[in-house]
Amino acid sequence: MPLNILGTLLVKGTDGIPGWEYIRSFGPLVITTISLKYYFGGVKNTWERDLHGKVYLVTGGTAGLGRSVVEELAKRGAQLILLTSTTPEENPWLVDYIDDLRNDTENILIYTEKCDLSSLYSIRKFATSWLDNTPPRRLDGVICLAGESIPIGFPRQVSIDGVERQIAINYLGHFHLLTLLSPALRVQPPDRDVQILMTTCFTQAMGDIDLNDPLWLNKRYPSKNPWRIFGSSKLMLLMFAKEFQKKIEQQPRKDNLPHNVRINIINPGIMRSPSTRRIISFGAVWGLFLYLILYPIWFIFLKSCTQGAQSYLHVLQNPKFQELKGGNLISDCKIYNTARNEPNDEEMCKQLYDKTNKMIDELEKKSAIERKKLSTKKEKESISSKNNKKDKMPLFPEKKPEKKPDSTATTNTSTTSTKPSSGSTRKRNSKK
Numbered sequence: 001m002p003l004n005i006l007g008t009l010l011v012k013g014t015d016g017i018p019g020w021e022y023i024r025s026f027g028p029l030v031i032t033t034i035s036l037k038y039y040f041g042g043v044k045n046t047w048e049r050d051l052h053g054k055v056y057l058v059t060g061g062t063a064g065l066g067r068s069v070v071e072e073l074a075k076r077g078a079q080l081i082l083l084t085s086t087t088p089e090e091n092p093w094l095v096d097y098i099d100d101l102r103n104d105t106e107n108i109l110i111y112t113e114k115c116d117l118s119s120l121y122s123i124r125k126f127a128t129s130w131l132d133n134t135p136p137r138r139l140d141g142v143i144c145l146a147g148e149s150i151p152i153g154f155p156r157q158v159s160i161d162g163v164e165r166q167i168a169i170n171y172l173g174h175f176h177l178l179t180l181l182s183p184a185l186r187v188q189p190p191d192r193d194v195q196i197l198m199t200t201c202f203t204q205a206m207g208d209i210d211l212n213d214p215l216w217l218n219k220r221y222p223s224k225n226p227w228r229i230f231g232s233s234k235l236m237l238l239m240f241a242k243e244f245q246k247k248i249e250q251q252p253r254k255d256n257l258p259h260n261v262r263i264n265i266i267n268p269g270i271m272r273s274p275s276t277r278r279i280i281s282f283g284a285v286w287g288l289f290l291y292l293i294l295y296p297i298w299f300i301f302l303k304s305c306t307q308g309a310q311s312y313l314h315v316l317q318n319p320k321f322q323e324l325k326g327g328n329l330i331s332d333c334k335i336y337n338t339a340r341n342e343p344n345d346e347e348m349c350k351q352l353y354d355k356t357n358k359m360i361d362e363l364e365k366k367s368a369i370e371r372k373k374l375s376t377k378k379e380k381e382s383i384s385s386k387n388n389k390k391d392k393m394p395l396f397p398e399k400k401p402e403k404k405p406d407s408t409a410t411t412n413t414s415t416t417s418t419k420p421s422s423g424s425t426r427k428r429n430s431k432k
């Protein structure tokens with residue numbers, strides 16, 4: 001077929017090719033569109049590694065980028081524990097999701113554990129139960145994909161501990177989870193390469209670092225440019241990754257062998273994920289219509305989540321990353337320098353780490369007091385409601401007037417609590 005076309009082109013010229021007018025008009029546009037789509041799709045990972053036997057903890061594995069990463073790892077045989085904000089009992093959709101994932105990837109080793117990143121208590125509960133295992137459980141890595149992004153114009157939203165949600169989930173939650181799990185990471189045998197992958201975003205270049213108030217507890221919420229606070233959460237995550245890597249290396253292993261825990265930070269690029277849809281559509285229904293109308297633009301210029309997942313697969317499968325030191329920023333399967341200077345400022349990273357640690361302690365104490373108050377209040381309420389019930393229960397139930405059907409109806413409703421006694425009488429009578 002192409003030879004026929006070429007032959008016709010040589011013998012008869014372009015006029016001999018059917019539909020040449022259309023090809024001439026639309027051809028350049030189609031070629032440009034395909035080239036743009038190819039360019040913005042990013043680099044594809046070319047490394048393959050059998051992941052059977054490896055165990056990974058994954059945050060944010062239920063949607064968008066996380067879903068793609070989880071699918072790819074499960075196909076290669078890895079055992080995955082998805083840390084989710086709800087339990088399957090609270091959220092039956094989770095059961096279907098895991099079932100589908102197991103069937104599609106032919107891997108039954110996919111589980112969920114509750115670890116709500118917006119609650120320091122929930123994170124501590126999960127991490128403690130993980131650390132409680134003796135002998136320590138195998139852990140080949142923690143892949144941090146969970147994230148929260150609030151669209152423009154929305155008011156400040158806070159976590160259970162009273163911290164702005166984007167900072168709480170993107171930065172504080174992952175900070176708390178990884179620092180608590182660090183004994184489980186350090187204890188892994190020296191021949192195992194333990195990878196911690198964190199997720200950043202280009203908006204980190206717009207973030208602010210304020211060491212006096214890193215969690216934005218006292219600063220005004222920038223509802224007109226929420227990417228400032230989102231960017232700050234990602235920039236702080238990057239600084240945490242650098243400092244955490246240093247802390248792990250500073251503490252010698254018991255066997256005095258070199259450290260095998262590496263922390264890398266990945267920028268997946270902009271993807272057509274649920275969070276991007278929420279941001280572009282301003283979190284509104286009319287915005288969603290606009291998003292759908294402009295979908296061809298997103299389709300060309302934004303990555304699919306599978307394309308966004310390539311750098312994660314690259315780091316986990318390329319043997320180069322088993323030898324390199326951690327603390328790298330990776331995008332499109334390549335190592336980049338950070339756009340900001342703060343992550344390279346060791347003193348600033350340390351100060352931020354120490355300050356955050358201190359603030360977590362304070363927040364946990366505050367939340368524990370709140371929980372205690374709430375449980376005492378609930379206990380008191382349940383005791384008083386029990387007492388009320390007892391008070392209302394007549395010692396000698398009044399006899400029902402026999403000949404007035406109307407009054408029987410009212411007594412029936414007003415003496416519900418006495419029903420069991422009449423029931424028991426009936427039972428005794430029937431026994432007789």
Ligand SMILES: NC(=O)c1ccc[n+]([C@@H]2O[C@H](COP(=O)([O-])OP(=O)(O)OC[C@H]3O[C@@H](n4cnc5c(N)ncnc54)[C@H](OP(=O)(O)O)[C@@H]3O)[C@@H](O)[C@H]2O)c1
Binds near residue numbers: 065085199200269275
């Ligand atoms: N989308 C982009 O273009 C883009 C660009 C650069 C970086 N990123 C980063 O890539 C990551 C994934 O982005 P995405 O667009 O795929 O996000 P997404 O579709 O909104 O998914 C977010 C994931 O985080 C989980 N999550 C949210 N709150 C949680 C909580 N309190 N506890 C536990 N899990 C929680 C969600 O699970 P549930 O909903 O089940 O709780 C969900 O699985 C994020 O870190 C994001 O910042 C995204």
